[in-house]
Amino acid sequence: MNMTKSGTLGGFVTLQNPERQCFLTCAHVVLPIAELTKEKLGKYARKREIKVADKQKIRRGSVENIEFKHGTVHEVSIDAALIEITEQDRKPCNGEFAKVYTTEQFSGAGFSKENMPNFVKGEVEQIKMYNFRKPVLKIGANTGITLGSLKIGRSCARIFDFQDVVIEEKFSITLCKQMEVLPQIDPSLASDSREPFIDIGDSGSFVFFISHDNPLVLRCIGLAVAKTSYGSCIMTPIDKVFDALRLPHDCLSKFTKDVAQSEMYQSNLKDIFNTILTDVSSNMATKDDIKNINQEMKKINERLSTTESEVHMLKETQKDNAI
Template sequence: MLCGEDVIVLVIDDVNIIQHDTFKDSVKNFRIVCRLWRNRSSESVVDSNRDNNWKIPEQMQLKLEECLKGKSYTLFKKHSNLEIISVSAFRSKKHGKELVFDPCIVLYCSCKGVVPYSEEEFPKEIDGIKIDVREGFFYLFPNNHFFKRSTDLLNPLMLGANIGQQGEKKEGTLGGFVTLSNGKIGAITCSHIFFDVNSNSPSITTFDVVQPSFGYKYTNEICGQHEKYVLPSNTAQDVTIDASLIRLTDRIPQRGMFADLKAKDLTEFGFKIEKLPEYSNGATRDYCKEQRNRMNACIKCGAGSGLSRGFLHLNGFAARCRDTTFSLTNPPSQEQCTYLSQLEIVGTLQKAFADFGDSGALVFQVDPPSTEDGDDQLFCIGMIVGGTSYCTTVVTPIEPVLKALNVKMHVFPQEHMDES
């Protein structure tokens, strides 16, 4: 219902789909309300354009995050039109035209002001914390639009490489290198670049992985074999995992170097062109257990959008991922899964942190050098799975991923760490 009126809400991807504004049955006419999937409402960009001088106090931030981790699963079960649960330093008034500093939980829905039939309205507050309702969507970051960019055959392989399943036109990013149980080197990425996240038991799970992806000029240069996967579950859990393990068979790396580095991006983000950044020591930071260094910048190098810089916004982000195969449908009828206890990263005003094709890319927190002549230290904090309609990036914490796949980040021998 909308303002006491019975309506039909359609979430669509083309404004020309609907030819009439009413749906007639034998009794009455219903008004149709259309919402464009991924359309950015004025309120949805509140956090993207917020004043960085207005920060949520640390204790309040921790309180908000604990509330999200405890209530997200129940909220998704009760409200079928709920898409994202996040936090904001501001409450939005007059459709985003007026902002009031008041840390709150934000519920993003597919159509604001609409209450699905037989369901309750969103709560006004949770555990004493105020609620702000906005429109927004969550979506994954695989890339089916393989023709948008070029990717070289990489030998040896590098972090951020474009990869895919042999013979398939879907692609993603080689995230990082890991040590397998037999001591050999493997790689990790997101499982949704290979499988439907709503499929409980894929029919084929062992197959060749190519770099670059088959979609890039229809190449089939095999670099490894898919060995293990973990798909999101629709049951209550601590952290939702969406990850795949690849056993490398060709072009084995000797260092953790990055692909697609541009001089402009390197200098802008404070790196030295004569000494390229690398991730060879396997260092991680577990945000499931620690909260330190939250304000340090984050970087990622993805096959879709290259090198980018951002900051950790939230630990405890949750969202519902719907099957987007059908656009003219009632949301509760769609296949769906929830991503719980994720990290949320915000980019800069000049560039979003991630885009399509970046699924699987690792996210690193950058600690400044401990000495004047030292190097920045990279700590892996997670792996990109998707993003929101208001341009933030969703990242799965790295330690649960490694545990689920039963691997560790690969540490390259020190003798290979000479300068480029």
């Protein structure tokens, strides 16, 4: 059956033995409802080919594992799929997000050109008593960057027993033991005009805690599954997704700068450094010129020292990995 569906690739997963690259999203994003409701879904759907398209490229993959269970009050509902990327030239090479967000969303969330949104460390964070009030963020294919907060119970983030949600037109399910993310409140807007935290096309997004380090650090806390009638997000805690798909809790892909790329940057800095020296020796310089050149030289020296340090650390890391 050929069918086009919309959703978001939540994040990349690196598996071993054999080594392969995958991504996580919602089960209802990759398979039609008629197939999701089949008995022995995992066995039926395993290795089924999936084509994932965005504005720039198409990734071909196959179903590595899938879970679609709901409606049992005493169990955590799961709507999740692990898709192996089968085309070598379509595998991710960095932890940057697709630019699906607006300039206003980008700056409003605290990012800048020097601090672009990324998930290079592949870190996760469990929701505990001490961190449940942290600000929350998601980057979805449809609505881009949205900010919010976990819905709170008496003294911690609230886990609700059940919630009826619409997955597709004329098809709804009951999700149990989930968490809820409320959209950020903008006091300048009327309550009926506030933007939802997620919308159609955002299912499968990762939901993150924001750590206000410099630069900002994102740590995954869950998978966005569905939207409520009032604009909040139903989220499955990420550790429950890992457990259901039998994944290790440190499986999210980690990206580092390429050594060759860093050495090229280092070489370029040295070329600039030498060009400035040549210009100084071949031209009569005024006191102001010399002052400006000294300032530029100081900046370049600082950048050069930082880059050399990065290259050294990357090489040492590669030696350790080789051992």
